[in-house]
Amino acid sequence: MPRVLLIEDDPSVREGVELGLRRRGHDVRAAATGEAGLVALAEFRPDLLLLDLMLPGMNGVQVCRQVRERSQLPIIMLTARGDDFDVVIGLEAGADDYIVKPARPEVIEARIRAVLRRLDDGGTGRPAIEVYGELTIDRAGLTVTKAGRPLALAPSELKLLLHLAAAPEQVFSRQQLLEHVWEHSFHADARLVDACVARLRGKIEDTDGSPRYVQTLRGFGYRFGPL
Amino acid sequence: MTGGSRPGRPRIRAFGLRTRLLLAFLLVAAVSAGTTAALTYREARNALLETAQDTAVAHFREQVQLTGFGLPVGEEGMQDVLRDIARKGKPHPWVVFAEYGSIRVSSGEHPVSTVITPELRRSARAAGVTGANPHGSFERVVKDGVPYLTIAMPTVFKTSPDSVLPTGLVLYAVMRLTDEELNVDALLMAGRDGALPGLAVALVPALVAARSVLRPVRKLREAAQHMGSGRLDTRIPVRGSDELADLARTFNETAAQLERSVRELREAEARARRFASDVSHELRTPLAGMLAVTEVLDEGADDDGLDADTARAVRLVSAETGKLAVLVEDLMEISRFDARAAELNADEVDVAEAIRKTLGNRHWTDDRIRTELPEGVRARLDPRRFDVVIANLVGNALRHGGAPVTVRLRTETRAQGPSVLITDVVDSGPGIRPESLPHIFDRFYKADAARTRSAGSGLGLAITLENVKLHGGTIHAGNRPGGGAVFAVEIPLNVEGAAG
Numbered sequence: 001m002p003r004v005l006l007i008e009d010d011p012s013v014r015e016g017v018e019l020g021l022r023r024r025g026h027d028v029r030a031a032a033t034g035e036a037g038l039v040a041l042a043e044f045r046p047d048l049l050l051l052d053l054m055l056p057g058m059n060g061v062q063v064c065r066q067v068r069e070r071s072q073l074p075i076i077m078l079t080a081r082g083d084d085f086d087v088v089i090g091l092e093a094g095a096d097d098y099i100v101k102p103a104r105p106e107v108i109e110a111r112i113r114a115v116l117r118r119l120d121d122g123g124t125g126r127p128a129i130e131v132y133g134e135l136t137i138d139r140a141g142l143t144v145t146k147a148g149r150p151l152a153l154a155p156s157e158l159k160l161l162l163h164l165a166a167a168p169e170q171v172f173s174r175q176q177l178l179e180h181v182w183e184h185s186f187h188a189d190a191r192l193v194d195a196c197v198a199r200l201r202g203k204i205e206d207t208d209g210s211p212r213y214v215q216t217l218r219g220f221g222y223r224f225g226p227l
Numbered sequence: 228m229t230g231g232s233r234p235g236r237p238r239i240r241a242f243g244l245r246t247r248l249l250l251a252f253l254l255v256a257a258v259s260a261g262t263t264a265a266l267t268y269r270e271a272r273n274a275l276l277e278t279a280q281d282t283a284v285a286h287f288r289e290q291v292q293l294t295g296f297g298l299p300v301g302e303e304g305m306q307d308v309l310r311d312i313a314r315k316g317k318p319h320p321w322v323v324f325a326e327y328g329s330i331r332v333s334s335g336e337h338p339v340s341t342v343i344t345p346e347l348r349r350s351a352r353a354a355g356v357t358g359a360n361p362h363g364s365f366e367r368v369v370k371d372g373v374p375y376l377t378i379a380m381p382t383v384f385k386t387s388p389d390s391v392l393p394t395g396l397v398l399y400a401v402m403r404l405t406d407e408e409l410n411v412d413a414l415l416m417a418g419r420d421g422a423l424p425g426l427a428v429a430l431v432p433a434l435v436a437a438r439s440v441l442r443p444v445r446k447l448r449e450a451a452q453h454m455g456s457g458r459l460d461t462r463i464p465v466r467g468s469d470e471l472a473d474l475a476r477t478f479n480e481t482a483a484q485l486e487r488s489v490r491e492l493r494e495a496e497a498r499a500r501r502f503a504s505d506v507s508h509e510l511r512t513p514l515a516g517m518l519a520v521t522e523v524l525d526e527g528a529d530d531d532g533l534d535a536d537t538a539r540a541v542r543l544v545s546a547e548t549g550k551l552a553v554l555v556e557d558l559m560e561i562s563r564f565d566a567r568a569a570e571l572n573a574d575e576v577d578v579a580e581a582i583r584k585t586l587g588n589r590h591w592t593d594d595r596i597r598t599e600l601p602e603g604v605r606a607r608l609d610p611r612r613f614d615v616v617i618a619n620l621v622g623n624a625l626r627h628g629g630a631p632v633t634v635r636l637r638t639e640t641r642a643q644g645p646s647v648l649i650t651d652v653v654d655s656g657p658g659i660r661p662e663s664l665p666h667i668f669d670r671f672y673k674a675d676a677a678r679t680r681s682a683g684s685g686l687g688l689a690i691t692l693e694n695v696k697l698h699g700g701t702i703h704a705g706n707r708p709g710g711g712a713v714f715a716v717e718i719p720l721n722v723e724g725a726a727g
Contacts, residue, residue, distance in 0.1 A: 012516030020519040023526070080511060102515035102552050105522050174574055175581075175610060186584035187614035190574050219575040219605075 002116055003027040005046035007037035007063065008078060009055050013101065017050070017078075020105030026112075034058035038066060041073075048112055051095070052078045053086045061086070061093045068094035074115045074155045091195035096156035097182060098192075114183035115155060118142075130165065133227045135204060135213060137165055146204060156181065157200045160193075164214060164224035173221040197222060244444065245437045252433030253426060260425045264418030272411045276367070279318055279407050280376050284365050286317040287400045291363075291380045296396055302332050309334040312398075321402040327395055342368050342375045342401050351379030351397045367404070374404040443471040447478060459486040504562035510555045518552050521545040550684075557686040561670065564693040571609045571697050578604045578613075578636055578648060585617045586634070595630035596621065604638060606648045606720050612694040619687040620652040620714050626683070628654025628712050638720055646720040647700075653713050658706035667704045668692045 004026050008014040011032075018030045029044045031037035034055050041049070049067060053060035060077065067073055077090045077098040087098055096115050099108055128140040134147045142158060144151045153161065159181050164172065172180075174190040182192055197214055205211045215223055290312045296305075309323040313334035322335040324343070331338040347366045363380035378400040384392045446463050453461040461482060463475040527533065528541040563569045579600035586596055617634070624632040635651040659667060666672045671685040695702045700718035707713055 010512050010516070012513055013519070014516075016516035016519030020522055023523050080508070102511060102518040102555075104549075105519055108519075173576070175576060175584075185588050185614075186581065187588075187610040189611065190572060 001025045001027060002047040002112060003044065004029070004048050004050055004112065005037065005040055005044055006030045006050045007032075007034060007055065007060070008050070008052040009033065010052075013052075013078075017105070017108065021108065024105060024109055026109070034060065034063040037063060041067065046073070048074045048076065048116060050076050050078060050099075050108070050112075053090055054080075061089050064090060064093040064095055068154065072152055072154050072158075076111055076115060087189070088191060088195065091192065092198070094154055094199065096154055096196075098189075110183075117183070132165065132168070132225065133212065137162065144204070151203050153203060154199070156192075156196050157203065160196050161200060161204070161214075161224075164222065168225045169223055171217050171220050171223045177222065193222070245441055248437040248440065249430065249433045252429055252436070256426050256429030257422070260422035264422055268411075268414055268418055271414050275407050275410050276404070279404060280365055280367070280378075282318050283316075283321070283376055283400070283402055284363060284378050286315070287312075287321070287378045287380055287398075288363055290315055291382060291398050296382055296394070302330060305330070305332040306334070309398075312400075316400070316402060319402050319404075319406065321400040324399040324401065326397050326399070340377070340399060340401050342370050343377050343379070343399055344368060347377055347379050347399075348397075351381055351399075374408045376400075376402045376404050378402075440471070443475060447475065450478065450482075454482060454485070459489055500562060500565045503558065504566060507555050507558040507562060510551075511559070514548070514552050514555055517548045521548050554684040554686075557684040557690060560690055561686055561693065564690075564697075569693070569697055571612070573607045573609050573698075575605055575607050576610055576613075577602075578606050578608070578650075581608070581610055581613055582617055582634060582636060582650070585614045586621065588614075589618060589622075591621060591625075595625065595632060597631050597633045599633065599635040599637075601636060604636060604648065606718065608698065608718065609694075612697065616691050616694050616716060617650065617652075619691045620716070622683070623687060624652055624654035624656075624712065624714070628656030628658075631655055644719070647717045648720045650716040650718075651713060652716075653707065653711055655711050658710050659704060659712045661706075664704060664706075668702070 004021060006014060006017055006021075006028055008017065008030065009032055014030050014032065018028045021028045029040055029046065031040045035058055037049075037051075051060050051063060055063070064075055064077070067075060075095045077087070077095045078101055079087055079090070079098050080101050090098065097111055099111050128138060130137045130139070136145045136148075138144070139162065144153055144158065144161065160177065163177070163181050174193040175186045177193045178184040178188045178190065179186055181196075182188070184192070197216075201211050201214055204213050212227055213224060215225070217223060294308055294312060296308065305325055305327075309325055309332060313321060313323045322333060322340065324331070324333040324335075324338070324340050326348075333340065344366060347364060350364045363378055365376060365378040368375045368377055380398045380400070382394045382396045382398065384394060386392050443463075443466075450461045450463050459482065462479050465472050465475045465479065524541045524545040528538040528545070533541065560569075579602055582598070582600055586592060586598070621632055621634060632655070633651070633653040635653065637649050637651075638646055639649055640646045663672075668688050668691075670689045672688075673685070692702055695716055695718065698718045700716060702717070703713075703715045705713050705715075
């Protein structure tokens, strides 16, 4: 069972979520502040971070940025619906997914599993290493390099890239990507996709010019290539 | 559509204030100019004509008296005498006629004048018989458009210094009054030529007066329009102390009062909304903790270690916590609409696919649901909100109506405005009672008064309505003739706008 670090300032939510997840067999460590959470991160070595955005002192977005500077730990934000602005900021800071509070433990667990799940290989007979222009994607080792330099991709970014690259030049609607990459419903928040595409482009595309690898088809969605 | 605002440009209206003021000014100017001209004309005309006819009558009488007439009258000699008199016509030449018994003589070509009227003849004869009017009589006649002065002068014998006897000879003088007529016409022309510029000049003060009245009126209208469009801080500059200034002052005071009242109302409303929003926010945090442990409660209630009452209580708390979470979530959603904080995250989607996903996610895939979903319909929608709309309507139809429920998708091209996407949700229940129809979208409205609580929060249809409105659409509830409720959602199908 995955090890989950929960950073949440409200004691009842912290205790409730910790209790609910522990009952489902997760190894949960809870922290009340961002600072305490960063300390616990080093010693607890979790598989996933559940991060409340509204924290006293160092807020969730800052915690998210700090974590991303060092690692590609899966991060799920806990947010209140309606705090739309926070959601966007959190996604831009590198969070992989978000959960709207209040949420039942089965919902939280489903999100955790989805973020941690490795993508299917998408069929056999595919070479383990694919080369697209300057990008080299190693599906077995789950690494991506650009011009020989390894890229640090967050889990959602890596899954999105693998999904798009598995079918080059095929257009995926944002709803389809939500279902396949995030395992959300068709009707979930498409900003997840847009934010993740923006982050991914920041890492794999050339800084100037229009995107080559992840292209937008206005009104339809995204596709990989053509190069 | 609400009443469209009229353009602010002043327009010329058929019988507007400006037209009426101008007409009134012109009427006054025309009446005064006309009256003055008419009086002047009459006096001057009379003076002119009287001078002419007095001169003529006096001169004719003098000529007749100076001339001796040998009686009985002979035509030959008479004509010479008449021509003699005719030469001395004053102020204009005249033609002289003489009538004596059956003898008709004139100085002109015709022995009898066509201008002399029977009345003149009669009065001359009468005067001749009685001798009552030896000074003669005259008459102005217009024949064929030419004015004439006709003078009748009976000749008399002087029997004594005080009495005369008529001789029976009557002399007539006929004189054209063309010159006088010309003079009178000139007067008329002068009157007209004076009146028309007068009227034109009267237009200037009329326009000035109209402007001075109309400008405040126009300002007032513009200000009222501004107020109507919601700019309640509109005020009019008050100038002068006339009635229009009073009106402007009253307008300003009313506007200030209105602004104050509206501000107070808005503040009260905002406070109420903020309160509802704050309450739901505050409820959400404890709920997040409670909802996270309902599973623990449920498992505990299933264990044999608890006594029956405790287990029932635990299950109750767990179930109600779930309902409370839904209610709070719906309250939050509705307060976001109230605060206009609800955002439309629109995306172009395949509508049939979206509806199928909505039904599939809720396991409404059995024969309770029938679908008529044409493929290939794309629309710009907020997928999450559209999901809420369809799920609420279908859930509502299953709960309060009856299976089977039909979900029908169609598009309709409108003559005006964009094409619309129409989604009908039709159930097979008894329908909605007519008295409930107007309230069906009200918050916490219960169509069945006996049922105090339903599975939903009571906000489902209100949230549905708000979500549809956020898409710029409309929703109608009604009943089919054969029974069963129909909810029709219409959303503009502006895919072209999304692509641009």
